Amino acid sequence: MKVRLFKPSLGDEETESIKDTFSRAWLGLGPKTREFEKAWANYIGCKESIGVNSCTAALHLAISAFKFPKRKKVLVPVLTFAATAMAPLYNGLEPVFVDVDKDTLTISVEDLEKKYDKDCVAVMPVHYGGYPAKMDEIMDFSRNKNLKVIEDCAHTAGGEYKGKILGTLGDISCYSFEEKKCMTTGDGGMICSNDKELILPLKSSRWVGMNKDTWQREKENSINKGNSHWYYEILELGYKYNMNDLSASIGLAQLKKLPVMNKRRMEIIGQYLDGIKDCLSLMPALPYDKSQKCYWMFMLRVKNRDKFISFMQQKDIATGVHYMPLTLHPYFIQYQNQTPNALSLWKEFVTIPLHADMTDEEVNYVIENLKAFDKLN
Ligand SMILES: Cc1ncc(COP(=O)(O)O)c(C=O)c1O
Structure with a gap:
């Protein structure tokens, strides 16, 4: 048996939705993207959502919405994917790396307070x-210091914090629909906020700075029957970051299945937690809460990680490491500072298979092998 680490859960629903988009023969930015944006806003409960082609693009544009003066600083956890820390840099701002909490591995509020100085303009939990990052404390601190909060929600789609959906607590949130994530559009992202005025200008930023996209002009022209359908104005330096209707049609089908996919992932996590409760050489990396609605990955802390990875490899069980602290990468060494928790803890992290299509047989096979490894160690 070969067990994949992540796998998008795709079926007839997605195929039918793509066929519908094919039959309209409008694959670019258009009505399906708008439909998906509205459905997403409705799902998380926010006022506006803007579809883009990745969460990396979403984070870049989200920060740009605030028009911060250049060379200001943005507080970023050191344990994350590179895109979080690149977003300030794309905007001419400096990332300041903050250590993580030993238990939750989310941004440490204690260290946030230490790393803050008057040049800081935003924080990206x-x-x-x-x-969930400790949003109450982060929001209190941020409001006090006049910091904007951009939630990086790449690893969640429907998860909650104290009864509120993650991504509705900060000023702007950004989601990822890359193929391995909680749900997918192939590649894709969403920028969300309750402050419409703040993010609506990003519609032009994601469409090369134009005031109207092609679909909008087509629609207006079919009503006005004029001859100026070709006319648009470029208002700013923009990017080709739009979501397209082909991706959005996959997203619409995936969104309908998201609660079932989230539930299945939670079920598997429950089985993993029960399965490894007596193991001494490995433990859950996070204080997983079985009543949570959505986690994206399941991570262990294993003392002898290399040995564990080789053991699993021999059993055809895929593993991963999320993440090496960013300041260990050559590019980010220049931004290195004190993050002792992340630098010591990450050496034990291993991600094991978790996706909605995992069969019980596969889950049991993984658990059997976790126990077998534990017995030998
Ligand atoms: C925490 C985090 N933020 C942002 C991203 C970027 O997402 P995307 O691949 O959609 O650009 C990722 C991707 O894995 C991520 O893990």
Whole structure:
């Protein structure tokens, strides 16, 4: 048996939705993207959502919405994917790396307070693996210091914090629909906020700075029957970051299945937690809460990680490491500072298979092998 680490859960629903988009023969930015944006806003309960082609693009544009003066600083957890820290840099701002909490591996509020100085303009909490950052404390601190909060929700889609959906607590939130994530559009992302005025200008930023996209002009022209359908104005330096209707049609089908996919992932996590409760050489990496609605990945802390990875490899069970602290990468060494928790803890992290299509047989096979490894160690 070969067990994949992640796998998009795709079926007839997605195929039918793609066929519908094919039959309209409008694959670019258009009505399906708008439909998906509205459905997404409705799902998380926010006022506006803007579809883009990745969460990386979403984070870049989200920060740009605030028009911060250049060379200001943005507080970013050191344990995250590179895109979180690149977003300030794309905007001419400096990332300041903050250590993580030892238990939740989300941004440490204690260290946030230490790293803050008067040049800081924003903070980017990451809900690590879907585990909620300490949003109450982060919001209190941020409001006090006049920091904007951009939630990096790449690892969650429907997870909650104290009864509120993650991505509705900060000023702007950004989601990922890359193929391995909680749900997918192939590649894709969403920028969400309750402040419409703040993010609506990003519609032009995602469409090369134009005031109207092609679908909008087509629609207006079919009503006005004029001859100026070709006319648009470029208002700013923009990017080709739009979501397209082909991706959105996959997203619409995936969104309908998301609660079932989230439930299945939670079921598997429950089985993993029960299965490894007596193991001494490995433990859950996070204080997973079985009543949570959505986690994206399941991570262990294993003392002898290399040995564990080789053992699993021999059994054809895929593993991963999320993540090496960013300041260990050559590019980010220049931004290195004190993050002792992340630098010591990450050496034990291993991600094991978790996706909605995993069969009971596969889950049991993984658990059997976790126990077998534990017995030998
Ligand atoms: C925490 C985090 N933020 C942002 C991203 C970027 O997402 P995307 O691949 O959609 O650009 C990722 C991707 O894995 C991520 O893990």
